[in-house]
Amino acid sequence: MKVALVNPFWTYEHSIYFGCRQPHLPLELGYSKAMLEADGHDVMMLDGQLQVLDNAALAEQVASFAPDMTVVTTAPTYLFWRCAPPELRVPGEFLSHLAGRGGRTVAVGPHGSATPAPTLRKLGVDVVVRGECEDVVTELARQSDWSKIAHTARLQNDLPVCNGGVHASPFVDHAALAWPSDWIAAHGHHHHRFDAHQKGAGAEVEASRGCPYNCSFCAKIDFRDAYRRRKHDAVVAEIDGLITQGVGYIYFIDEIFLPQKALLEALVERDVQFGVQTRIDLWKPELLELLGAAGCVSIEAGLESLTVEGRAMLAKRCRLDTEDLAALLVDARRHVPFVQANLIGVVEDDPTLVDYWRKHLVDHGVWANEPVPLYPYPSSPSYRELWGEPDDLAWERAHEHYLASFRSFSDIQDQRPHALAELESSCCNH
Ligand code: SF4
Numbered sequence: 001m002k003v004a005l006v007n008p009f010w011t012y013e014h015s016i017y018f019g020c021r022q023p024h025l026p027l028e029l030g031y032s033k034a035m036l037e038a039d040g041h042d043v044m045m046l047d048g049q050l051q052v053l054d055n056a057a058l059a060e061q062v063a064s065f066a067p068d069m070t071v072v073t074t075a076p077t078y079l080f081w082r083c084a085p086p087e088l089r090v091p092g093e094f095l096s097h098l099a100g101r102g103g104r105t106v107a108v109g110p111h112g113s114a115t116p117a118p119t120l121r122k123l124g125v126d127v128v129v130r131g132e133c134e135d136v137v138t139e140l141a142r143q144s145d146w147s148k149i150a151h152t153a154r155l156q157n158d159l160p161v162c163n164g165g166v167h168a169s170p171f172v173d174h175a176a177l178a179w180p181s182d183w184i185a186a187h188g189h190h191h192h193r194f195d196a197h198q199k200g201a202g203a204e205v206e207a208s209r210g211c212p213y214n215c216s217f218c219a220k221i222d223f224r225d226a227y228r229r230r231k232h233d234a235v236v237a238e239i240d241g242l243i244t245q246g247v248g249y250i251y252f253i254d255e256i257f258l259p260q261k262a263l264l265e266a267l268v269e270r271d272v273q274f275g276v277q278t279r280i281d282l283w284k285p286e287l288l289e290l291l292g293a294a295g296c297v298s299i300e301a302g303l304e305s306l307t308v309e310g311r312a313m314l315a316k317r318c319r320l321d322t323e324d325l326a327a328l329l330v331d332a333r334r335h336v337p338f339v340q341a342n343l344i345g346v347v348e349d350d351p352t353l354v355d356y357w358r359k360h361l362v363d364h365g366v367w368a369n370e371p372v373p374l375y376p377y378p379s380s381p382s383y384r385e386l387w388g389e390p391d392d393l394a395w396e397r398a399h400e401h402y403l404a405s406f407r408s409f410s411d412i413q414d415q416r417p418h419a420l421a422e423l424e425s426s427c428c429n430h
Pocket residue numbers: 211212213214215218219220255256279302
């Protein structure tokens with residue numbers, strides 16, 4: 001079978017999207033491609049950003065390949081499934097240009113995982129995959145009758161028919177990925193890196209997936225939830241392949257990069273630098289030293305709130321107090337040139353206390369952003385606390401709540417965000 005895998009050409013005008021806008025490797029498509037090819041399928045993988053192809057050009061390439069099945073992702077790579085653009089404008093635009101020339105169509109991503117029916121209606125695809133997608137995409141290519149494939153949903157008489165719930169990939173056995181050299185050459189971006197010594201191309205790698213915690217704002221209930229660690233040899237082989245292709249910096253997209261001595265020791269021996277997101281309360285001083293020695297140049301630590309009460313409200317289940325956390329962050333900064341404490345706007349936080357701790361961290365070289373507001377993504381506990389299980393209007397409800405709740409927006413959002421219906425008006429069927 002011929003299969004096209006497409007990461008569309010992302011644009012973000014008037015979006016609330018606060019993730020990074022640079023190109024990244026579409027890992028979910030990379031795993032799908034490897035598994036499809038192992039099954040003998042002929043796969044074309046396209047990435048709008050890395051190949052500088054807009055959605056019309058991507059659609060033409062897919063049409064000339066004449067696939068039996070086209071898969072499009074609704075978030076710009078696995079790294080951003082937990083903070084995806086709520087609007088389906090971009091995949092919708094790609095599918096409009098494709099206009100039925102890509103065989104059967106499949107949408108993968110956070111939207112179809114949490115809210116299959118509106119995703120099917122807005123995009124007009126044949127099927128959405130619910131949850132992590134690579135194994136399900138492989139299964140779709142194996143079967144001609146899609147009516148019984150687990151973890152998919154389709155419309156029948158405009159009503160959703162779901163086969164089982166969301167999927168969690170076994171993940172641990174994923175083989176080392178290999179990316180096209182021209183994609184790596186086009187990937188100059190070093191994700192979440194701010195020191196001045198950048199050399200070589202950037203790349204993203206996944207050493208583990210999921211997280212054992214359940215912070216209230218974290219949109220991972222439907223994907224990337226349970227913690228799984230990938231086999232060490234595959235991770236190291238993937239990194240070695242990337243280094244050979246000219247990569248000088250890797251960003252581990254792991255939800256929570258836990259201390260793994262074997263991986264850190266393997267990285268000590270390699271000429272590559274890297275960035276991670278983690279919880280600082282899970283690190284000990286000696287492992288922070290090893291992290292720095294291994295080449296870590298960027299830590300994004302999800303501190304989220306600077307008060308015990310605020311962290312409790314966010315369900316961080318953090319056993320350390322603010323003083324201990326601040327000390328660990330400052331210690332990390334001794335070994336790693338950029339350390340960020342991620343802050344979220346929590347009403348329980350006393351502004352004077354927040355200012356005090358922010359200043360303390362910044363004075364010790366740790367970046368602590370101005371607290372940013374929360375978007376209650378449908379796959380987060382906070383959405384479900386507010387409104388229960390996501391229904392067909394879940395994204396619209398979350399969006400309206402977000403726009404109404406906050407008068408000022410994070411400094412990343414330079415334009416006033418628009419309502420969801422407005423953002424999707426040109427490309428999605430409402
Ligand atoms: S620790 Fe991080 S990844 Fe884990 S639930 Fe909390 S915010 Fe999500």
